[in-house]
Amino acid sequence: MKEDSICTTGELLGTVLAVQANFYRVQLDQGVRSQEGGTAVRPYRSQKSEIIESDSLLSPVPSPPPPTLLCTRRTRLKKIGQQVMVGDRVVVEEPDWSGKRGAISDVLPRHSELDRPAIANVNQILLVFAVADPPLEPFQLSRFLIKAESTGVDVILCLNKCDLVSLEEKQEISDRLQSWGYKPIFISVQNHINITEVANYLNHKITVIAGPSGVGKSSLINMLIPDANLRVGEVSGKLARGRHTTRHTELFEMPNGGLLADTPGFNQPDLNCTPEELIYYFPEARKLLENGSCRFTDCLHRDEPGCVVGDDWERYEHYLEFLNDAISYQTFLKEQSDPESTLKLKSKKGQNQYEPKLETKKYRRVSRRVQVQNLQDLDLEGEE
Numbered sequence: 293m294k295e296d297s298i299c300t301t302g303e304l305l306g307t308v309l310a311v312q313a314n315f316y317r318v319q320l321d322q323g324v325r326s327q328e329g330g331t332a333v334r335p336y337r338s339q340k341s342e343i344i345e346s347d348s349l350l351s352p353v354p355s356p357p358p359p360t361l362l363c364t365r366r367t368r369l370k371k372i373g374q375q376v377m378v379g380d381r382v383v384v385e386e387p388d389w390s391g392k393r394g395a396i397s398d399v400l401p402r403h404s405e406l407d408r409p410a411i412a413n414v415n416q417i418l419l420v421f422a423v424a425d426p427p428l429e430p431f432q433l434s435r436f437l438i439k440a441e442s443t444g445v446d447v448i449l450c451l452n453k454c455d456l457v458s459l460e461e462k463q464e465i466s467d468r469l470q471s472w473g474y475k476p477i478f479i480s481v482q483n484h485i486n487i488t489e490v491a492n493y494l495n496h497k498i499t500v501i502a503g504p505s506g507v508g509k510s511s512l513i514n515m516l517i518p519d520a521n522l523r524v525g526e527v528s529g530k531l532a533r534g535r536h537t538t539r540h541t542e543l544f545e546m547p548n549g550g551l552l553a554d555t556p557g558f559n560q561p562d563l564n565c566t567p568e569e570l571i572y573y574f575p576e577a578r579k580l581l582e583n584g585s586c587r588f589t590d591c592l593h594r595d596e597p598g599c600v601v602g603d604d605w606e607r608y609e610h611y612l613e614f615l616n617d618a619i620s621y622q623t624f625l626k627e628q629s630d631p632e633s634t635l636k637l638k639s640k641k642g643q644n645q646y647e648p649k650l651e652t653k654k655y656r657r658v659s660r661r662v663q664v665q666n667l668q669d670l671d672l673e674g675e676e
């Protein structure tokens with residue numbers, strides 16, 4: 293069947309599962325070939341807000357896993373600087389079925405792109421926290437949620453280890469998160485609670501699992517995908533550079549379709565959004581802004597008159613704190629884009645590049661720095 297479809301066009305579509313050195317592990321679509329750049333079945337689509345997809349009905353009987361080929365990237369793609377990322381939808385040419393090799397000749401447009409981990413076409417982030425052990429830290433949870441929201445892909449919140457708390461405690465957490473605009477799924481990997489429910493969210497999607505160290509991310513993946521064999525309980529956030537840590541990004545295939553990526557637990561995701569957009573990553577504040585607007589269009593919702601957001605919501609303090617971060621980050625970016633302030637221009641091997649200046653104390657010896665910069669400019673002009 294598959295071979296037949298190749299013979300007619302010589303072209304196949306697949307998804308990049310992993311990048312290893314200069315090779316790309318590509319899982320081909322099930323019995324599907326490309327048709328004028330489109331596909332008959334696109335297994336991993338972006339369908340925001342739509343959780344259960346109707347095309348799961350297309351394959352009621354589990355089919356054998358589609359073939360995986362180790363592929364190189366065509367020189368043409370290298371020449372035009374076209375990168376291939378994990379998660380990319382690619383066109384594969386010249387499949388060698390016995391050697392399981394092929395060549396990537398084209399990359400379809402991405403509908404999303406995460407940078408840490410670097411994965412294209414992610415549909416959703418499954419944020420995993422534990423209700424206990426490690427204890428649920430609201431500020432940390434908030435930070436992860438904001439980071440996840442800022443990627444623009446859907447966010448699912450999953451709270452593991454519910455075997456460790458009472459029903460009342462669970463209810464309290466649930467009420468609190470509801471006021472934040474989230475409806476968490478309580479699970480216990482250990483006691484097999486609600487695992488199927490989580491699995492249903494993951495069908496036919498590319499999902500990245502994120503969350504702090506020790507909450508049970510790898511345990512969950514191992515339960516969902518027994519073949520994944522991820523190490524559990526060995527890696528802590530602080531030791532995450534140890535030799536057991538997975539350094540490369542890899543997508544694991546769910547038994548019923550759907551791809552999952554594990555991430556090493558990190559405890560403080562960086563926030564790098566602008567001060568203006570930050571408020572939109574708080575669902576509870578977003579709702580207030582949907583129902584009205586602030587008097588000033590550049591309102592940062594601190595204590596400006598006529599602000600519809602106000603301070604009457606639990607995470608307001610978090611907002612103010614993240615806002616400070618966002619403002620500092622913006623200042624940092626501005627300085628970076630103004631080479632005279634923090635960077636110096638160096639000429640290496642005939643190429644100009646910016647390097648950070650060693651001096652970090654701000655507002656000192658400005659005139660001297662400007663002088664040095666001018667001298668460097670002169671130097672460069674002299675070289676030309």
Ligand SMILES: Nc1nc2c(ncn2[C@@H]2O[C@H](COP(=O)(O)OP(=O)(O)OP(=O)(O)O)[C@@H](O)[C@H]2O)c(=O)[nH]1
Nearest residue numbers: 480481482505506507508509510511524525527557
């Ligand atoms: N009580 C309880 N313990 C669990 C549960 N799920 C996982 N654990 C334990 O939690 C510990 C950490 O699990 P991991 O799966 O390694 O956690 P992780 O999120 O992958 O951690 P990092 O890889 O460091 O980011 C292990 O000792 C697991 O056995 C659960 O549902 N209940």
Ligand SMILES: [Mg+2]
Nearest residue numbers: 509510523557
């Ligand atoms: Mg892990």
Ligand SMILES: [Zn+2]
Nearest residue numbers: 586591593599
């Ligand atoms: Zn406002």
